[in-house]
Amino acid sequence: MSPVVVLVGPPGAGKTTVGRVLAERLGVGLHDTDTAIEEAAGRSVSDIFVGEGEARFRELERVEVVRALAEEHGVVALGGGAVMQEAIATALREGDHRVVFLDVTIADAAGRVGFDASRPLLVVNPRAAWTRLMNARRPVYEALATVRVQTGDRTPEQIADEVLQALGQAR
Known part of the structure; x- marks a missing residue:
C-alpha cells in the first residue's frame, strides 16, 4: 500500500488544506x-524543536515519513523540510x-501562516528565513515532483482541481 499522492512544499503552501480537499474528492484519508508526529510525541513540533532540538525532530520525522510512504493509502502531506533528509x-x-x-x-505564504512562533525555523527574521529555506529546498522539491502547482491567489x-487534472484524475 502506498499513498495516492504525496504533497510537498514550503510552509504556507497549503499542503494540509489542499490535502483535505484532495482526500475528500478521492475518497481517501489525509x-x-x-x-502524526505531534500526536505520537504528545507535544507540538515547535515544542519538540525547543525542548529536544531540530535533530531530534528530524529523527522523528524521518521515521514517520518513511513509515507513511510505505503504509498509508491516501493523501500524505509532508512537513516543509522533510524532503531535505536523504x-x-x-x-x-x-x-x-x-x-x-x-x-x-513569500507574500502568499506570509498571508497564510503569519510566520509566528508555531514555525520554529521562521521565528527570527521570518521573511529572510523563509527565503533562505526556500532557496535551499526549491531544487529538491522540483527534482522530486511529478507535478508542480502554483497555489498563490x-x-x-x-x-485540488489542477492537481487531479495533472495526475489524470479530474472529476
Whole structure:
C-alpha cells in the first residue's frame, strides 16, 4: 500500500488544506506527517524543536515519513523540510510516488501562516528565513515532483482541481 499522492512544499503552501480537499474528492484519508508526529510525541513540533532540538525532530520525522510512504493509502502531506533528509528523498524516488510540489510566493505564504512562533525555523527574521529555506529546498522539491502547482491567489478547491487534472484524475 502506498499513498495516492504525496504533497510537498514550503510552509504556507497549503499542503494540509489542499490535502483535505484532495482526500475528500478521492475518497481517501489525509495523513499529515507533522500532525502524526505531534500526536505520537504528545507535544507540538515547535515544542519538540525547543525542548529536544531540530535533530531530534528530524529523527522523528524521518521515521514517520518513511513509515507513511510505505503504509498509508491516501493523501500524505509532508512537513516543509522533510524532503531535505536523504532517507526521505530516496524513499520518494524509489517508491515511485506521485509527488505534488505546492509552490507559493513569500507574500502568499506570509498571508497564510503569519510566520509566528508555531514555525520554529521562521521565528527570527521570518521573511529572510523563509527565503533562505526556500532557496535551499526549491531544487529538491522540483527534482522530486511529478507535478508542480502554483497555489498563490487560488482556493484550495481550484488547486485540488489542477492537481487531479495533472495526475489524470479530474472529476
